Amino acid sequence: MAEDGTQAVSVELxxxxxxxxxxxxxxxxxxxxxxxxxFTLLGPSGCGKSTTLRIVAGLLDPDEGxxxxxxxxxxxxxxxxxxxxxxxxxxxxxxxxTVFDNxxxxxxxxxVPGPEVRRRVAEAxxxxxxxxxxxxxxxxxxxxxxQRVALARALVVRPRLLxxxxxxxxxxxxxxxxxxxxxxxxxxxxxxxxLYVTHDQEEALVLSDRIALLESGRLVQAGSPRExxxxxxxxxxxxxxxxxxxxxxxxxxxxxxxAEIQVAGTTVTLPVDGPLxxxxxxxxxxxPEHLRLxxxxxxxxxxxxxxxxxxxxxxxxAEVELHNGACVQVRGLxxxxxxxxxxxVVLRLDPQRVRVFPQA
Amino acid sequence: MASPAVASPPxxxxxxxxxxxxxxxxxxxxxxxxxxVSLLVVLPMASVLRxxxxxxxxxxxxxxxxxxxxxxxxxSLRNSLxxxxxxxxxxxxxxxxxxxxxxxxxxxxxxxxxxxxxxPLVIPPFVGAIGLNQTLGxxxxxxxxxxxxxxxxxxxxxxxxxxxxxxALHYFPFVLLTVTAALANLDxxxxxxxxxxxxxxxxxxxxxxxxxxxxxxxAGAILVFVRATDDLGTPLILNVKNMLGPQAYFRxxxxxxxxxDGYAISVVMLALALAAVWAATRLGRRxxxxxxxxxxxxxxxxxxxxxxxxxxxxxxxVGFLGLLxxxxxxxxxxSRVWSLTYLPTGYTxxxxxxxxxxxxxxxxxTLLYSxxxxxxxxALALGIAYLQHRGRVPAPGLVDFAxxxxxxxxxxxxxxxxxxxxxxWALPWVGAPLTALWVVxxxxxxxxxxxxxxxxxxxxxxxxHPALEEAAAVCGAxxxxxxxxxxxxxxxxxxxxxxxxxxxxxxxxxxxxxxxINRVEQSPLSYGIYLYAQSPRGRxxxxxxxxxxxxxxxxGTYVANRIGGKRPALAL
Numbered sequence: 001m002a003e004d005g006t007q008a009v010s011v012e013l014x015x016x017x018x019x020x021x022x023x024x025x026x027x028x029x030x031x032x033x034x035x036x037x038x039f040t041l042l043g044p045s046g047c048g049k050s051t052t053l054r055i056v057a058g059l060l061d062p063d064e065g066x067x068x069x070x071x072x073x074x075x076x077x078x079x080x081x082x083x084x085x086x087x088x089x090x091x092x093x094x095x096x097x098t099v100f101d102n103x104x105x106x107x108x109x110x111x112v113p114g115p116e117v118r119r120r121v122a123e124a125x126x127x128x129x130x131x132x133x134x135x136x137x138x139x140x141x142x143x144x145x146x147q148r149v150a151l152a153r154a155l156v157v158r159p160r161l162l163x164x165x166x167x168x169x170x171x172x173x174x175x176x177x178x179x180x181x182x183x184x185x186x187x188x189x190x191x192x193x194x195l196y197v198t199h200d201q202e203e204a205l206v207l208s209d210r211i212a213l214l215e216s217g218r219l220v221q222a223g224s225p226r227e228x229x230x231x232x233x234x235x236x237x238x239x240x241x242x243x244x245x246x247x248x249x250x251x252x253x254x255x256x257x258x259a260e261i262q263v264a265g266t267t268v269t270l271p272v273d274g275p276l277x278x279x280x281x282x283x284x285x286x287x288p289e290h291l292r293l294x295x296x297x298x299x300x301x302x303x304x305x306x307x308x309x310x311x312x313x314x315x316x317x318a319e320v321e322l323h324n325g326a327c328v329q330v331r332g333l334x335x336x337x338x339x340x341x342x343x344x345v346v347l348r349l350d351p352q353r354v355r356v357f358p359q360a
Numbered sequence: 361m362a363s364p365a366v367a368s369p370p371x372x373x374x375x376x377x378x379x380x381x382x383x384x385x386x387x388x389x390x391x392x393x394x395x396x397v398s399l400l401v402v403l404p405m406a407s408v409l410r411x412x413x414x415x416x417x418x419x420x421x422x423x424x425x426x427x428x429x430x431x432x433x434x435x436s437l438r439n440s441l442x443x444x445x446x447x448x449x450x451x452x453x454x455x456x457x458x459x460x461x462x463x464x465x466x467x468x469x470x471x472x473x474x475x476x477x478x479x480p481l482v483i484p485p486f487v488g489a490i491g492l493n494q495t496l497g498x499x500x501x502x503x504x505x506x507x508x509x510x511x512x513x514x515x516x517x518x519x520x521x522x523x524x525x526x527x528a529l530h531y532f533p534f535v536l537l538t539v540t541a542a543l544a545n546l547d548x549x550x551x552x553x554x555x556x557x558x559x560x561x562x563x564x565x566x567x568x569x570x571x572x573x574x575x576x577x578x579a580g581a582i583l584v585f586v587r588a589t590d591d592l593g594t595p596l597i598l599n600v601k602n603m604l605g606p607q608a609y610f611r612x613x614x615x616x617x618x619x620x621d622g623y624a625i626s627v628v629m630l631a632l633a634l635a636a637v638w639a640a641t642r643l644g645r646r647x648x649x650x651x652x653x654x655x656x657x658x659x660x661x662x663x664x665x666x667x668x669x670x671x672x673x674x675x676x677x678v679g680f681l682g683l684l685x686x687x688x689x690x691x692x693x694x695s696r697v698w699s700l701t702y703l704p705t706g707y708t709x710x711x712x713x714x715x716x717x718x719x720x721x722x723x724x725x726t727l728l729y730s731x732x733x734x735x736x737x738x739a740l741a742l743g744i745a746y747l748q749h750r751g752r753v754p755a756p757g758l759v760d761f762a763x764x765x766x767x768x769x770x771x772x773x774x775x776x777x778x779x780x781x782x783x784x785w786a787l788p789w790v791g792a793p794l795t796a797l798w799v800v801x802x803x804x805x806x807x808x809x810x811x812x813x814x815x816x817x818x819x820x821x822x823x824x825h826p827a828l829e830e831a832a833a834v835c836g837a838x839x840x841x842x843x844x845x846x847x848x849x850x851x852x853x854x855x856x857x858x859x860x861x862x863x864x865x866x867x868x869x870x871x872x873x874x875x876x877i878n879r880v881e882q883s884p885l886s887y888g889i890y891l892y893a894q895s896p897r898g899r900x901x902x903x904x905x906x907x908x909x910x911x912x913x914x915x916g917t918y919v920a921n922r923i924g925g926k927r928p929a930l931a932l
Contacts, residue, residue, distance in 0.1 A: 059830050079833040086834040092827035096849045105845070106835035157835065 008035045008193040009069040009160040011056060016065035018051055018217075025051040026217045029065070033195060033210075038187055040196045040208040044240070048217035049197045050165055056195060057163055058082050069160065080109070085154030085192075086163040090170065091146045093138040099125070099149050100134035106157040124156040125149075127186065144175045151183070155190070162187070162194045168203065180206060201241050205229065213237055235357050238285045245291070245328040247284040249356070251276045261356065265323045268300040268349070272356045281359040286349050288317065288331035294348035302347045304328070309339050320345060383752045385839075390753045393743050397762045400807040404777025405769065408630070411623030411780060423620040424627055433607065433625065440604040440632075443523050444589035448581050450528035454682075455535035456577075458675040462536075463543035465668060466660035473675060474540075478533040480682040482914040483689070484868040486593030486886075487906035489526040490893060491688025492517040493598070494698065496525065500688075501702050522598040527588040529682055538580030542573045575643045582640040586633050590770035593870035593886070597893055604629050605772045605871065612776055612875065617783070626773040637768040686910065692903035711900035715888070715908070719901075721881055722888030723908060726867050729798070729884055733805035734863040738855055740806065741813035745821040746847075750829075760814060767811035771871025778804050779875050798882050801873065805866035812865065813858045820854025857920040864916035868909050885909055 011033040018026040026048040033039040041049035054060040056067060058079035066075045074082060093102050103124055107117045125131050128148040138146055147167060154162060164183075168176045184207055187194050198204055204211050205225040212222040213236075221233045229241050238244035249263035254276045260269050263284045276282065294301055304322040316333040330347065333339065412423055427433045462474055483491070495501050496517035506512045517525050546569070554568040592605035600606065604625055611622030663672065693711050695704030715722060740763070747753060748760045766774060782794040794800050824847055832842040870886040877883050880891070889905045892898035 057830075057834055059833065078838075079830070080836045080838050082834075083836070084834050086831065088827045088831055090825065090827060092825065092831040094828055094831070094846055094850075105832065105837070109836035109841065153831075153835070163834075 007160065008191060010035045010071075011039075011161060011193065011195065012066075012068040012071070013052070013056070014066045014068065016052065016055060016062045016067070018048075018055060018060065018062050024217050026055070026062070029214075029217070029219050031212055031219065031222065033193060036191045036193055038184075038194045038196065038207055038209045040198060040204045040211045041214060042198060042201065042204040042211050042240075043214035043220075045199055046216075047214040049199075049214050051217075052214070053163055053165055053195060053197045056161070057084060057086055083157070083160050084163055085157060085159035085161070087147075087150045087154050087165065087167045089166045091138075091150040093146055093149055093153075095138055097137075098134065099130070099136050099138070099141070102138065102149055103153045103156050105153065110157065120156055121152075124152040127155070128152045128182070143171055144179065147171060147179060151186070155186070155192075159192065162192050164194065164196045166198055169198075169200075176203075183207065205241070213240060215240075232285070232355060235283050235285055238287070238355060242287055243329070244285040244287050244355075247286065247322075247326060247328070248324075248359075249282045249284040251278050251280045251282060254278055259356065264302050264326060266300060266302060268351060268354075270351050270354050270356050274358070276356075276358065283357045283359055285355040285357060286328070287353065288329040290350050290353045291328065291330045291347045292350070293330075293333065293337065294346045296346070300348060300351070302328075302349070304345060304347065306339050306341050306343045306345055308341055311335060320347060382754065386747065386751055386753050389743055390747055390751070390756075390759065393740060393747065393759045394762075396740060397744075397759055397810075400803060401762055401766050401810070404774060404781050404807070405765075407780045408623055408626050408773060408777040411618070411620065411776075412627040415620060423624040426621070427624045427628055430621075432602065433621075436602045436604050436607045436625075437628065439520055439600075439602055440589045443520055443527070443603065444585040446524040447527035447531065447588035448585045450524060451532035451535050451584050452577075452581060454528065454532040454678045456539055457671050458678055459536050459539035459543060461668070461671040461675055463540045464660055465663055465671075467663045467672075473679070476679050477536055477675065477682065480529055480685070481531075481533045482917060483530060483685050483906075483910050484593070484870070484886075484913070485526045485530040485587075485591060486597045486870055487689060487868070487889060487909055488530055488685030489517070489522060489594050489597040490692065490889070490899065490903055490906055491685035491690075492522060492526055492529070494688035494692050495684045497522070499700050502684075504700070504702060517598075519598065519600055520603075523591070523594050523600055523603070524588070526594045526598070526685070527584070527591065529685055531584040531587065532678070532682070535577065535580050535584060539573060539577050542576035543569075546572055579640045579643045582636050582643070586636045589636075590629060590633060590772065591871065592772050592874065593890065596874075596890060605770070608772050608776065609875065612779065617779070622776065626770075626776050629770045630768075630773050633768045633770050689903045689906045689910070692900060693907045695900060708900075711904035714901045715904045719888075722883065722885045722905060725798070725801075725882065726885035726912075729801040729805060730863045730866040732799070732802035733809065733866045734859040736802060737806045737810050737813040737862045738817070738859040740810060741817040741858060742851070742855060744814050745818040748818060749821045749824075750826070760818070763814045764811040766807055769808075771808060771869065772875065774808055775804065775872030775875030778807070778872065795876055796878060800876055801882075801884060802866075804872055804876060805862070805869055808869060808872055809862045809865050813862050816854055816858035816861065817851070820851045820858075823854075824850045853923050857923045860916045860920040860923070864913050864920070867912045867916075 011031075013029055013031040016026055016029045017024070029048070029052060031039075041052055043049050051060060055062050058074070058077055058081075062075065066073055068074065069082070094105070097105070100121055103121045104117050107120060112120070121134070122131065125133065128151050130145060130148050130152065133141070133145070133149075138149065141149065147170075150167070167183075168179055171179060180203060196204075196207060208225055210222060210224055211228055213220045213228060215236055221228060221237050223231075228237060232238040232241065232244075235244065235246050239246070247263050249261045251259050252262050252267060253260040254272075257271060258269055259272045259276050260267055261282060261284060270284065291302075302322055304320040307319045307321050307327065309316060309318045313335070315331070316335040316337065316339065317329065317331045318333060318339055319327055320330055321327050328347070339345070413419055413421065415423070458473075458477055462470065480488075493500065496503060496515070498515050498518060500515075500517065503515055506514060516522075550572060551564065551568055554564055559567055590605060592609055595601070595603050595606050596609075601610070608622050608625040608629065611619045611625065615622070663669065691704060692698060694707050694709065696706030696708040696710070698704035744759050744763050747756050778800070779795065782800060784793065786793050787797075790797065794803075828846055828850070829842050832846045833839075837845060867884075868886055869884075870890065873884060873886055874890065877887050883891070885905050885908065889902045889909070892902035892905065
């Protein structure tokens with residue numbers, strides 16, 4: 001096993017499949033993670049993201065497909081030979097060992113001589129801001145401190161790849177933001193390839209170089225945060241990342257790169273990706289923050305009745321029922337407007353930020 | 361081999377072979393464990409069934425049917441059932457009032473009272489019977505006091521009544537602990553809701569509290585019933601022969617090894633025990649409903665009102681009764697002469713000299729057998745628990761099931777099964793059957809106590825989150841290193857506690873032991889007690905051995921509880 005001088009690897013998943021009994025946890029999943037990249041597997045619970053991570057770790061064997069590190073097939077390599085660092089959701093600190101022993105564990109397994117173990121453990125704890133805590137037991141640490149120990153334990157062996165399985169889900173909101181920033185700093189400093197699993201879209205957007213969005217074991221879309229947010233390929237992507245109102249529409253006239261679409265009692269011209277036939281049914285996806293209150297009811301305006309409002313202090317959001325009975329969420333309204341339920345309003349959408357998806 | 365062109369080949373045809381689904385090292389372990397459990401549990405049981413249902417003419421129910429036509433056996437069955445029911449009733453009457461006192465009130469000395477009331481658990485019933493004989497028997501202190509001062513002539517500890525008393529005084533703490541725990545875990549809002557609805561006092565107790573505690577109580581009570589019904593040692597010490605245990609024992613040891621009646625009696629005992637354990641399991645399952653504690657516990661009230669003081673007084677009487685067997689045994693073990701007087705007329709340490717120096721083999725054997733049994737049982741239990749929780753083997757629950765099944769098997773029946781299987785053929789190289797060797801006793805104790813070892817180890821294993829092992833694997837530790845550095849250290853407390861428990865229960869095992877005694881030199885302490893107790897002159901030595909047994913159990917239970925955590929480890 002290569003110990004020192006190991007470098008970040010690239011990771012390739014080639015048509016991975018995994019079943020548990022009758023449930024297909026992962027199906028035909030292919031991904032390529034580049035060296036030094038911060039790559040996030042994002043998706044709702046049960047989408048197969050943790051299963052995928054555990055397959056990369058070697059904790060699960062895929063039923064089909066291959067895992068490659070730097071083009072070398074490691075599918076059959078047991079976890080202890082993959083040279084990884086991993087942070088578990090519940091930290092998985094060994095309760096019978098001190099902080100020092102927890103962090104030193106991997107070095108001891110690698111037969112690193114004692115003085116070097118001490119030096120490197122001290123260094124790793126320093127890096128996560130826990131210098132001097134060597135003698136404590138995990139039960140004597142706060143959640144955030146345990147999290148740092150887990151991170152130090154993962155990093156101390158200078159792994160080729162860092163795997164993180166929802167590492168911040170047990171922390172309170174404030175600490176989570178702080179740890180997120182520290183992780184980002186460490187990852188940049190070390191330049192280590194990182195595979196990160198989360199169901200929290202905000203975490204994914206803030207941290208990642210690229211995100212893969214999974215649903216029901218299937219890769220829906222992979223790309224940079226901006227790509228996924230601004231150019232979702234499916235309604236699910238738009239809805240999961242940021243949220244979206246999906247409105248039922250029909251193509252009236254189709255041109256190159258844009259189409260005239262009838263939606264919620266009005267007709268608007270919207271940019272489209274692929275060719276669409278007139279008469280085809282589409283989903284018009286509008287993010288809640290891309291709907292604006294408007295004074296006049298011209299073309300491209302949706303009119304409806306306010307059903308409910310949520311006052312959040314700094315902003316106001318509302319649920320509006322359109323003429324055809326569809327309900328849309330509107331975000332980012334000025335609280336000074338003072339909308340009341342029952343009030344009639346006109347909403348205008350920004351055509352440049354609307355996405356159109358053909359209906360299956 | 362030319363294969364037709366495939367339109368779309370599957371991704372990578374790397375479908376895992378058996379090698380990955382079933383781990384070969386684990387399969388080997390599985391085979392070893394299955395073999396051991398089959399030999400120690402399945403084979404003896406099958407052999408008992410065979411003895412009862414198969415004879416020269418093939419399968420027959422004639423022997424079991426004859427049981428129900430033989431007046432002596434029917435009387436024995438009736439006596440066993442009556443003893444079981446009466447022991448359950450008496451122990452419940454003794455246990456439930458103190459349980460309410462302990463669960464509902466807060467008072468100084470509460471922990472002391474609880475400890476005092478659980479002390480009877482450390483004295484095995486057949487040892488307690490010796491002490492009871494000295495205190496409540498024909499010439500017992502209290503019997504004499506009663507007769508001399510009140511003119512009442514009543515012998516409490518004699519015959520069937522004595523068996524009932526010995527069991528009730530041993531097992532009432534078990535009912536007490538069960539009911540106290542159930543009351544303490546009861547969601548207080550359930551009673552509060554009844555109070556708001558207008559129920560109070562006896563009606564509240566009858567309509568809400570008792571029904572809610574009933575399943576837990578019943579599960580505990582059924583176990584008392586089973587133990588009292590199955591027992592062999594206590595009736596033998598009190599010279600009661602017409603119960604199921606003694607009948608089976610005498611048929612096999614004095615009539616014939618192959619006497620079908622002995623096996624028929626065994627089958628009846630087995631059926632009774634199985635039915636009772638089944639009932640207890642079913643009742644135990646219903647328990648969860650009432651203990652969904654959402655409101656949290658309410659602090660207990662201080663002792664106020666006549667009711668509380670009546671409970672306290674009653675508890676003190678129970679505590680005193682519970683100590684009678686201990687006092688009797690302890691006093692007898694140091695008495696030179698104690699006959700038809702309130703207290704011994706002379707004191708001596710001679711009985712201890714007898715059992716420690718002149719005939720030390722009883723204690724030595726017991727230490728050897730129990731320690732061996734503890735190590736073996738824990739090793740098996742570790743493997744079984746590991747496979748059950750982490751196993752990648754077919755049907756991992758199978759070994760666990762076979763290993764915990766003996767919990768329902770009466771000791772006499774297991775002993776008979778052992779005798780039938782291991783007395784048959786001579787071992788190669790040794791030239792004698794297994795029953796001639798001392799190792800038969802540790803093996804017997806492993807078979808008998810494996811259920812407790814497996815349950816304790818399995819519970820400890822369930823506490824070890826798989827992620828702790830996965831973290832070690834990712835950190836570079838191979839499977840064995842992971843077990844040694846992570847899994848085993850985390851299991852250690854539970855495993856040691858389980859081992860101590862096996863040791864303690866093996867040290868006082870009598871029902872199965874007595875069937876396998878070949879030579880006195882090989883017999884353990886429990887048989888020594890029985891042997892000494894046969895003659896009036898030996899009763900002092902029997903009591904001294906009994907005191908040693910009580911000490912072993914007391915120290916062991918204390919140690920197991922300290923290591924094993926908060927849950928009281930019950931040495932049943």
